[in-house]
Amino acid sequence: DAGVIQSPRHEVTEMGQEVTLRCKPISGHNSLFWYRQTMMRGLELLIYFNNNVPIDDSGMPEDRFSAKMPNASFSTLKIQPSEPRDSAVYFCASTLEGSGGYTFGSGTRLTVV
Amino acid sequence: GEDVEQSLFLSVREGDSSVINCTYTDSSSTYLYWYKQEPGAGLQLLTYIFSNMDMKQDQRLTVLLNKKDKHLSLRIADTQTGDSAIYFCAESIGNAGNMLTFGGGTRLMVKP
Numbered sequence: 001d002a003g004v005i006q007s008p009r010h011e012v013t014e015m016g017q018e019v020t021l022r023c024k025p026i027s028g029h030n031s032l033f034w035y036r037q038t039m040m041r042g043l044e045l046l047i048y049f050n051n052n053v054p055i056d057d058s059g060m061p062e063d064r065f066s067a068k069m070p071n072a073s074f075s076t077l078k079i080q081p082s083e084p085r086d087s088a089v090y091f092c093a094s095t096l097e098g099s100g101g102y103t104f105g106s107g108t109r110l111t112v113v
Numbered sequence: 114g115e116d117v118e119q120s121l122f123l124s125v126r127e128g129d130s131s132v133i134n135c136t137y138t139d140s141s142s143t144y145l146y147w148y149k150q151e152p153g154a155g156l157q158l159l160t161y162i163f164s165n166m167d168m169k170q171d172q173r174l175t176v177l178l179n180k181k182d183k184h185l186s187l188r189i190a191d192t193q194t195g196d197s198a199i200y201f202c203a204e205s206i207g208n209a210g211n212m213l214t215f216g217g218g219t220r221l222m223v224k225p
Contacts, residue, residue: 033212043156043201043215056212091155093213102146102213104155 004105006092012111018080021108024073025094033102034067034077035091043091049075050097061086082112117216119202124222131189133219135202138183142204145178146213147187150199159187159200189221197223 005024013019025032033048047057049069057067064083069075079086093104116138125131137145143164148156162169162176162185169176175188189196202216 042217045212045214048212093156101158101161103158104148106155 004092004094004103006090006105006108008108009106010109010111012113013082015083015112016081017112018078019082019086019110019112021077021079021090021092021110023075023077023092023105025075025092026103027073029094029096029103030072031095031097032069032075033093033095034075035093035104036088037091037107038088046077046090079110082110084112087111117202117204117214119200119216119219121217122220122222124224125192127192127194127223127225129192131187131192131196131221131223133187133189133200133202133221135185135187135216136183137185137202137204137214139204139206139214140180140183141206144205145176145185146201146203146205147174147176147185148201148203148215150201150218152198156201192221192223194223194225197221 007022030051034046036044046059047067048055052069065079067077089107089109091104091107093102095102119135144161146161147159149159150156160171160174162178173190177186199218199220201218203213205213
């Protein structure tokens with residue numbers, strides 16, 4: 001089991017550019033979560049999906065952020081246009097509902113200059 | 114609303130026990146978790162406890178839950194330098210498919 005796979009591991013982009021972060025959950029897991037981690041705010045839940053359906057996106061900062069889960073094995077988090085304050089580590093996590101355990105990916109460190 | 118709080122920092126000597134504390138406010142929490150994050154890495158699930166349990170032990174780790182006081186602790190016996198990391202407490206409401214709310218993390222520093 002390769003675990004939750006995120007790509008890229010690091011992304012440096014210029015302000016105003018579009019950024020797409022990718023996540024492949026563990027096969028068989030039916031819940032997927034996107035978190036953002038910063039020094040100032042700690043870990044924040046951005047959005048989560050159950051069976052590919054977005055359940056709670058109240059943590060998405062603003063309209064510049066969007067997330068999709070077109071199938072059970074893939075999700076994207078897009079920021080357009082990106083701003084320096086979006087710089088953070090973005091984590092994806094997945095779980096099988098009822099199993100009691102969440103598995104996190106290694107994260108994508110985003111730097112917007 | 115949900116709120117999970119932890120102290121920011123803990124320093125111990127190698128070989129001592131570490132106790133990391135956490136308080137939460139939502140009495141309908143069903144699962145409570147401890148995660149470990151090493152520098153530059155993702156969060157690693159250490160252990161979790163169901164809300165109807167008082168204690169769970171897993172090798173060097175002991176989780177204690179006081180549901181009345183909404184207090185959770187993680188005890189690490191015989192703390193090693195490799196245990197130096199940030200430890201996050203988290204709670205989930207309902208079944209495990211629902212979202213986790215994390216505390217701010219406790220940075221554990223283990224001195225040789």
